[in-house]
Amino acid sequence: MSKSTESRSAPQTIFNTELAGSPAAQRFVAFFDELKAAFLERDDLFHQISLALLAREHVLMTGPPGTAKSAIASAVLGRIVDERTRVPSVFARQFTESTVQTDIVGPVDFKTLMQTGRTEHFTDEGMLGAAHAFLDEVLDGRDMLLRTTLNILHERELKQGSMTTKGIIECALMTTNRYLSEVLEGSRETLLAFIDRIAFIAFVPKGFAESSHFTQVLRSQVGGAGRPRLKAVLTLQDLDVLQAAVDQVYVPDEVCDAMGQLLESLDTEFSAAARSDPSFSPTRYLSTRTAVRLGRVLRAAVILRRITEGGPEEATFEDLPMLGYSLLLCGPGRGSVAQLLSRETDARERRQLSIMRTEGSIFDAALARLPKAATKPLPVNDGASLERAVPRLKPDDPPEKLLQRMEELAQKADAGGRDGERATSLLNETWVALEARALEMGLSGGAGSAPVDDVVRELSDLARRLERASGNARPTALWLRGRAIALLEENGALAFGKVGAWLDTGGAKVRAVESSDQLLAALEGLSAECARLRAEGADEAPRAPDAPPPLQRAVERVEDELVIAWNAELQNAVAGTFAALTSDRLGALIDALEPHLKQIDQTGARLQALGAEPGGFKSRVLGPRVRPLLEAAFERLDVSDRLAVVERTSAQMARLESVGLGRVLTPIEWLTLVTKVLVRTERPLREDEARAPSPDQRGYRALRQAEQRVSLTYTLVGTAFRVVREAHLDELHTNLAELPAAMREGVIDRDLARIDRALSLLERFWEALRAPTEAACASGEAGALGAALESVRQSGFFHIAHDEGALARFALEARLLGETFPAASERTAALRGRIDALEARSRELLARLRRAHADTRWAGILAPERS
Numbered sequence: 001m002s003k004s005t006e007s008r009s010a011p012q013t014i015f016n017t018e019l020a021g022s023p024a025a026q027r028f029v030a031f032f033d034e035l036k037a038a039f040l041e042r043d044d045l046f047h048q049i050s051l052a053l054l055a056r057e058h059v060l061m062t063g064p065p066g067t068a069k070s071a072i073a074s075a076v077l078g079r080i081v082d083e084r085t086r087v088p089s090v091f092a093r094q095f096t097e098s099t100v101q102t103d104i105v106g107p108v109d110f111k112t113l114m115q116t117g118r119t120e121h122f123t124d125e126g127m128l129g130a131a132h133a134f135l136d137e138v139l140d141g142r143d144m145l146l147r148t149t150l151n152i153l154h155e156r157e158l159k160q161g162s163m164t165t166k167g168i169i170e171c172a173l174m175t176t177n178r179y180l181s182e183v184l185e186g187s188r189e190t191l192l193a194f195i196d197r198i199a200f201i202a203f204v205p206k207g208f209a210e211s212s213h214f215t216q217v218l219r220s221q222v223g224g225a226g227r228p229r230l231k232a233v234l235t236l237q238d239l240d241v242l243q244a245a246v247d248q249v250y251v252p253d254e255v256c257d258a259m260g261q262l263l264e265s266l267d268t269e270f271s272a273a274a275r276s277d278p279s280f281s282p283t284r285y286l287s288t289r290t291a292v293r294l295g296r297v298l299r300a301a302v303i304l305r306r307i308t309e310g311g312p313e314e315a316t317f318e319d320l321p322m323l324g325y326s327l328l329l330c331g332p333g334r335g336s337v338a339q340l341l342s343r344e345t346d347a348r349e350r351r352q353l354s355i356m357r358t359e360g361s362i363f364d365a366a367l368a369r370l371p372k373a374a375t376k377p378l379p380v381n382d383g384a385s386l387e388r389a390v391p392r393l394k395p396d397d398p399p400e401k402l403l404q405r406m407e408e409l410a411q412k413a414d415a416g417g418r419d420g421e422r423a424t425s426l427l428n429e430t431w432v433a434l435e436a437r438a439l440e441m442g443l444s445g446g447a448g449s450a451p452v453d454d455v456v457r458e459l460s461d462l463a464r465r466l467e468r469a470s471g472n473a474r475p476t477a478l479w480l481r482g483r484a485i486a487l488l489e490e491n492g493a494l495a496f497g498k499v500g501a502w503l504d505t506g507g508a509k510v511r512a513v514e515s516s517d518q519l520l521a522a523l524e525g526l527s528a529e530c531a532r533l534r535a536e537g538a539d540e541a542p543r544a545p546d547a548p549p550p551l552q553r554a555v556e557r558v559e560d561e562l563v564i565a566w567n568a569e570l571q572n573a574v575a576g577t578f579a580a581l582t583s584d585r586l587g588a589l590i591d592a593l594e595p596h597l598k599q600i601d602q603t604g605a606r607l608q609a610l611g612a613e614p615g616g617f618k619s620r621v622l623g624p625r626v627r628p629l630l631e632a633a634f635e636r637l638d639v640s641d642r643l644a645v646v647e648r649t650s651a652q653m654a655r656l657e658s659v660g661l662g663r664v665l666t667p668i669e670w671l672t673l674v675t676k677v678l679v680r681t682e683r684p685l686r687e688d689e690a691r692a693p694s695p696d697q698r699g700y701r702a703l704r705q706a707e708q709r710v711s712l713t714y715t716l717v718g719t720a721f722r723v724v725r726e727a728h729l730d731e732l733h734t735n736l737a738e739l740p741a742a743m744r745e746g747v748i749d750r751d752l753a754r755i756d757r758a759l760s761l762l763e764r765f766w767e768a769l770r771a772p773t774e775a776a777c778a779s780g781e782a783g784a785l786g787a788a789l790e791s792v793r794q795s796g797f798f799h800i801a802h803d804e805g806a807l808a809r810f811a812l813e814a815r816l817l818g819e820t821f822p823a824a825s826e827r828t829a830a831l832r833g834r835i836d837a838l839e840a841r842s843r844e845l846l847a848r849l850r851r852a853h854a855d856t857r858w859a860g861i862l863a864p865e866r867s
Contacts, residue, residue, distance in 0.1 A: 019245055024238035025307035034232040039072055044330045047304075049076055049173070050412075051325055053239055054246050054300035057199035058153055060138070061332070064349070065177045067204040073134045075175040075230055079336055080132065083235040091130035091169075095141035101148050102126075103156055109825070120160060128151055128167025133235055138174040139183060139191070141634045145564070146194050154197045170239075176197070179352050180329060196285045199293055202331045203281040203352055205342065209336035214502065226328070242303060245413050249299035249316040256371050258317060259298070263291055265366040273358055279351060282357055283329040297326045317372050326365075328359050445597035459484040460533060474537075481538035482601055483532050483800065484587045485550070492526050492554030515565045518559045519609075527551055555610050559617055562607075566600060566621045576826040590659055595660050597622075632671060642678070642708055642715040649674055650722040667720070668738045674719050676737055678712055679746040695764035697796035703761055707754060712747045748824040751817050755810050755831055762806065765797055766842050777848050782856035789853055792846065813833050 019025055032046050039046075052059045061069040077090045090212035093103060106126030112118055126147075127133050142147070152158065153172055158165045163460075176183070180201065183191055195201065207216045263286055269284040284290075301322035303317050311318075324330070329352075334339060338356050353395050395835065463477035463484075495594035530550070535542075543550075570593070649670070692701030720735055735745075762867060769792055792798070800806050811832055818828035 002294075013306060019242075019303070020277060020307050020310060022241065024241040026237050027232070029308055031232045034230055035072075035075060038075070038230060040217060041208055041210070041332060042072065042204070044333060045072065045202045045204065045697060046326065047322075048325045048330055051297055051300045052171050052173075052200050053080075054140070054242055054303055055199065055296040057296065058174065058197075059202065060174045060176065060195070060198045061202045061204055062176050062178065062180045062183075062329075063202075063204035064179075064206045067206055069175040069204055070134075070136055073136075073175065077132045077134055077173060077538070078269065079230060079232070080234045080236060083237045085135055087609060088633045089131040089168075089236060090134060091132070092134040092136070093127075094136040095138050095145070097142065099141050099145055101145060101698070104145065104149055104152065118161070120163070121165075123158055123165050123167065127172075128156070128158060128165065128169055131168055131170050133172040134328070135172055135174040137176055139176040139178055150194050150197055156647070160326050177662060179203075179348055181281050181352055181355055182348065184283065185281055192316045196289060199297060199326050201283065201329050201483060203329050203356060204331055205340055205344075205353065206346075206349065207340060209332060209339040242307075244695075246296070246299045246303050246650070249302045251295065252314060252316075255298075255315050255317060255320070258293060258296075259291070261370055262320065262323070262366055263294075263327075265369065266362065269362045269366060270359070273362065277358070279839055280355055283359065284327060288518060294323055294326060297323060301325075306737075313430075317370070320370070321367060323362050324360075328363055329356050331356065335359055339439040347514055401526055404774065411550040428549060437786065456484045456487055456529070460536075463669055464536070476541070478537050478539035482540040483537060484535050485538055485540055488526055488530055489554070491549045492551055492557075513569075513599055516562055516599075516606075519561060520603065520606045523554060523558050523610055526554065528570075532848060549611050555612050556606060558622070559607055559612055562617070563604060563620045566603075567625075568666055570621070570625055590655055591616045594659055642712075644712050647717050653722060667735050671720055671735055672739055674741065675712075675716060675743045675747065678715060679743055679750070693761060694759060697765075697800065700758070700761055700765065700800055703758060707758070711751045711754060711813050711817070713751050713820050714813070716747065717820060725807070725840055735771060744821055744823070748817065748821050749829075751813065752824065752827055752831070755813055758806070758832065759810055759834055759838070761803060762797075763838055765795075766838060769795055769797060770841075770845060773845055777845075777852050780852060780856065782853075782860065785849065785853040785856055789849055792849065797842070798846065807835050807839050 028050075032050055034042055036046055043057075048059055050055070061072070062752055063069065079477045081088050093099070102121065104127050106121040106129070109120045112120045135149070138146075138149070152167065152169065156167050156169055176368060176657070180195075180203065183196070208217075267286045270284075271284075273280050274282060298315050299318060301319050302313075305311055305319060305322070306313070332353075334357075335355055338358070341350060341353050344353065354668070358788055386698040444703065459480045463480040467474060467477045472692045600618055600621055604612075607617050608614050653670070656808055693703050716736060739747075773788050776784040779785075814835070818825040
């Protein structure tokens with residue numbers, strides 16, 4: 001079961017003079033007395049576990065199987081419970097070759113992995129989520145797993161990219177059935193770093209030094225009603241109290257010097273022993289990390305001595321022997337080691353015991369050589385002077401006075417001693433009061449009469465001073481900055497921009513440039529202040545994943561105001577030019593607007609830097625205005641030459657793009673604009689043109705003269721290629737298909753009618769030629785055939801239909817119409833059928849006429865001469 005840190009209340013402050021009689025100390029002593037009585041000849045191991053729990057360090061139990069290592073771990077960790085839930089906070093795992101990182105860290109959050117690609121773990125289900133851990137056969141894990149475990153045990157956190165997850169793990173009890181000396185010899189480089197980060201290592205032998213103890217174990221575990229029940233319980237809150245006392249232990253400089261000499265001497269002696277005895281291999285690695293960790297072990301030893309034996313409140317030279325529990329491979333007592341060696345026959349067991357005996361002798365000798373210099377007395381402050389020097393706390397004290405009081409108390413607390421502890425207690429009391437004031441300010445900030453900027457400044461200053469006063473104030477400082485950011489964002493969203501002032505001035509009298517500078521400068525200042533607060537660290541309320549950016553509402557409000565201001569500015573700029581607007585003068589109007597357009601671009605760039613949509617401001621200001629201007633220009637567009645329409649549209653687009661307005665109209669809007677003008681201005685045929693022309697070459701020429709050179713569809717496709725960037729055929733068809741239905745039908749009907757008029761005239765034209773031509777072919781007379789052939793030539797039908805490509809042009813126009821507007825495909829197919837039929841009939845009859853005429857000529861040549 002994992003347990004969050006919020007479930008444990010803050011430890012009660014206990015002075016060293018009261019420590020021995022405290023309930024937490026009494027329960028701690030009773031807890032381990034019961035364990036020592038249940039597990040014989042394990043006193044040194046329980047000393048190590050006691051120190052590990054107090055110092056928040058870890059223990060590794062080594063030795064052959066069947067020596068109750070796992071039972072000891074379960075008996076210890078299984079009975080340290082939360083005082084409210086009465087449930088242990090223990091993570092347990094047995095290591096094997098197949099154990100993987102997720103078994104230790106916690107399962108992967110697959111939802112986050114699938115949505116973001118980041119690998120995150122449910123760490124509350126892993127070792128970080130429990131106060132204690134039991135890792136069985138830990139050295140059987142792979143190297144990478146041991147490195148992960150090592151980082152978690154040492155750092156108490158998991159680093160994943162830029163994210164660090166803190167854990168609540170304090171103490172881990174680990175076991176292995178292997179001998180430590182053999183482990184280090186077999187893979188010393190791999191495991192040395194792992195062993196170095198474990199403060200306490202124990203060896204549990206397979207036998208007992210006293211044979212009577214073996215019999216006693218059998219009686220307690222097998223005889224009578226079975227194994228005895230362990231009743232004593234320790235709570236996590238008891239450990240919190242004792243650990244807080246450990247943190248306050250004073251270590252004189254002279255004791256620190258002695259620790260340094262002891263480590264130096266041990267390092268030298270261990271190296272010398274290894275050189276003289278090949279069978280000896282030190283089980284501990286003495287590093288700088290070891291020396292720093294010994295400081296915590298020594299403080300824990302002082303508290304353990306205080307609650308079991310009493311004595312001085314600070315560390316002394318008499319506490320240094322307790323360092324052996326961390327500097328040596330412990331387990332059996334010194335006398336027990338000799339007894340075990342006297343009857344042990346197993347070579348591996350004997351070697352491990354022998355190494356322990358050698359290390360113990362070296363440690364005792366090094367300890368005896370240490371000089372016992374006099375230590376300086378623990379600084380003691382006069383309690384009365386402390387009360388006089390530091391004013392008492394009042395309920396209504398302002399934060400500034402509370403901060404001053406904290407600084408004075410911090411100096412007193414650093415001096416140590418009883419009054420130092422009293423100062424620490426008063427410091428905690430002052431901190432609680434100051435935190436309450438800070439929370440009150442943060443919650444009520446901005447709701448009074450003071451300006452929001454002043455409240456934000458006060459909250460920011462208070463957060464900065466809190467962090468300087470105490471490292472524990474960091475969470476409150478982060479919260480205060482988060483509140484300040486929330487106030488700024490709320491004010492920006494709901495009270496930004498002087499709309500009332502704009503109304504008072506009549507709106508139109510406000511210069512858009514000045515209004516832009518004022519509003520944007522204020523908004524940029526707000527954004528910069530939020531960024532500064534976040535850079536210093538701020539704890540902001542979580543937002544939904546799809547929530548808009550924090551300042552988006554303020555940016556939207558400012559953009560709305562500036563759109564109105566620039567709308568008035570543009571009204572004045574175009575008022576005189578609009579009346580004379582033609583399609584040819586559109587460029588002149590754009591020239592008049594160009595200075596304003598540059599200023600609008602600058603305003604849009606500043607808004608975009610604050611989070612506005614790219615190009616959105618310019619489109620909002622100019623989109624509703626440019627569109628009517630273009631419509632007005634195209635209303636006056638000369639469409640008599642449709643090819644010129646395409647070129648003029650392209651030129652207008654290029655001019656608009658030159659001033660950054662190329663995207664003001666979408667492709668479909670451009671096409672709609674051009675189509676509307678073309679369809680509306682389609683010139684109807686005059687009455688004489690509308691009457692059926694004569695079905696001959698002259699009539700055809702007159703009809704074509706009255707028609708446009710190119711079709712509406714051809715004009716629209718040409719325009720589409722220019723307005724649809726990087727156009728593909730599918731894109732063109734898609735855009736043209738989005739034209740209003742009435743416009744599409746207008747184009748289709750007009751282009752179909754245009755082709756039908758010309759094709760109908762050609763069909764009548766051919767029908768007038770067909771009858772005499774067929775009659776001549778049927779007669780077979782040379783004169784009739786020659787006359788028919790001459791008549792066809794003079795009619796000019798085949799010049800129009802074939803040489804000039806009329807039929808091919810009409811077929812291509814029909815195909816383009818059908819492909820561009822699929823709704824017209826059936827009607828264009830019918831036209832294509834008529835075109836193909838006319839071409840086939842005329843070509844076949846002409847071929848017959850030419851063959852018959854050639855045959856008659858051959859007959860005349862080959863006929864016998866007549867006398």
